[in-house]
Amino acid sequence: MTRNVILHVALGVATMAGAACGGDGEPAPAEPEPVVTAVPGCEASGVLQYVCGPINAEDIVQVGDSDWLVVSGMNGQLTGTGVNGHIYLVNHRQKTYDEWFPGESPMFAPDTDTFGACPGPIDTASFSSHGLALREQEAGRYRLYMTGHGAREAIEVFDVDATGERPSLTWIGCVELPDGTFSNSVAILSDGGFVTTKMMDASVPFEEGLGAINSGAVTGNVYEWHPGGEVMAVPGTELSGANGIVVSSDDRRVFVTAIGTREMVRFDRSVSPPGKATVELPVAPDNIRWTTDGTLYTIGANVVPPGECATPPCQTGWSVIEVNPDTLAATRVAGADQNATLQGASTGLRVGNEIWIGTYSGDRIGYLPAD
Numbered sequence: 271m272t273r274n275v276i277l278h279v280a281l282g283v284a285t286m287a288g289a290a291c292g293g294d295g296e297p298a299p300a301e302p303e304p305v306v307t308a309v310p311g312c313e314a315s316g317v318l319q320y321v322c323g324p325i326n327a328e329d330i331v332q333v334g335d336s337d338w339l340v341v342s343g344m345n346g347q348l349t350g351t352g353v354n355g356h357i358y359l360v361n362h363r364q365k366t367y368d369e370w371f372p373g374e375s376p377m378f379a380p381d382t383d384t385f386g387a388c389p390g391p392i393d394t395a396s397f398s399s400h401g402l403a404l405r406e407q408e409a410g411r412y413r414l415y416m417t418g419h420g421a422r423e424a425i426e427v428f429d430v431d432a433t434g435e436r437p438s439l440t441w442i443g444c445v446e447l448p449d450g451t452f453s454n455s456v457a458i459l460s461d462g463g464f465v466t467t468k469m470m471d472a473s474v475p476f477e478e479g480l481g482a483i484n485s486g487a488v489t490g491n492v493y494e495w496h497p498g499g500e501v502m503a504v505p506g507t508e509l510s511g512a513n514g515i516v517v518s519s520d521d522r523r524v525f526v527t528a529i530g531t532r533e534m535v536r537f538d539r540s541v542s543p544p545g546k547a548t549v550e551l552p553v554a555p556d557n558i559r560w561t562t563d564g565t566l567y568t569i570g571a572n573v574v575p576p577g578e579c580a581t582p583p584c585q586t587g588w589s590v591i592e593v594n595p596d597t598l599a600a601t602r603v604a605g606a607d608q609n610a611t612l613q614g615a616s617t618g619l620r621v622g623n624e625i626w627i628g629t630y631s632g633d634r635i636g637y638l639p640a641d
């Protein structure tokens with residue numbers, strides 16, 4: 271597999287082996303910070319820097335606290351281009367990436383006990399990698415769920431083995447979604463089930479569906495699945511452009527973003543129908559990601575107030591919004607204006623002292639300082 275090195279790193283003068291201390295026993299001077307130079311066409315937009323190459327890198331998750339990020343790659347359905355889907359593996363320290371799936375030799379090991387209703391392996395020539403969710407099964411081994419479009423509308427499932435120097439990926443099964451579903455994001459439940467968002471009706475023309483969302487009309491809901499069961503709509507979760515979704519560690523609370531009404535909704539699964547609380551946001555919110563501090567990041571295009579918008583939809587750049595899951599208080603923590611090369615921002619993932627930015631339309635991933 272060809273390794274795509276996106277940034278050339280000049281490490282300066284390396285410390286020679288055995289020279290950890292100076293001749294007088296004092297610690298050797300610290301090595302100089304790496305000097306990072308962007309390749310042509312991949313220049314930074316202010317503090318927003320790029321890893322260029324990944325196409326339509328809509329969603330991002332981190333493999334534990336490792337150097338590795340898993341990044342989805344949508345096909346050209348939203349952009350009118352003929353690209354196929356991908357899953358990328360990104361080293362966030364080295365700022366490099368590989369095409370992880372399908373790659374040169376995709377691996378398949380169907381789990382027919384858990385996913386016996388899956389009709390067969392994913393079609394590597396016709397799929398779109400959209401929303402992602404990752405959950406650790408045991409030390410160094412993870413389960414990756416992906417909302418997939420293309421030859422079928424399904425949650426595609428992979429095993430991730432991160433016990434070695436470099437993680438490996440194996441497709442193991444799928445759960446097909448109800449007819450007419452255009453799914454967006456997925457979150458894994460503790461029993462191996464999932465909740466996923468239906469963004470809109472896949473049976474209507476795509477532009478018509480987006481128009482309904484822009485008008486604030488109800489277009490979708492949350493679906494739930496458990497091993498051995500059927501995919502079922504969750505009553506009371508109807509939303510306009512249901513998009514990002516995450517769950518709390520105890521599975522009780524589900525957080526969903528609604529593009530059309532520009533809000534984040536918190537559902538309480540301990541009652542039926544689920545309890546509901548909302549917060550309005552200054553963006554058209556897309557994916558949601560937990561931070562290590564226990565808060566939520568969402569991201570989306572900045573929305574111009576209707577009175578100042580001559581030709582809707584009016585948008586100027588994008589913002590990362592941090593939300594307190596208990597109070598739903600929302601604060602802008604980062605963003606970029608309309609002059610940044612990366613637009614269509616869809617994911618803001620906190621990784622150490624950086625925030626990594628995905629996009630549903632483009633040829634790059636972004637990253638910028640978190641503080």
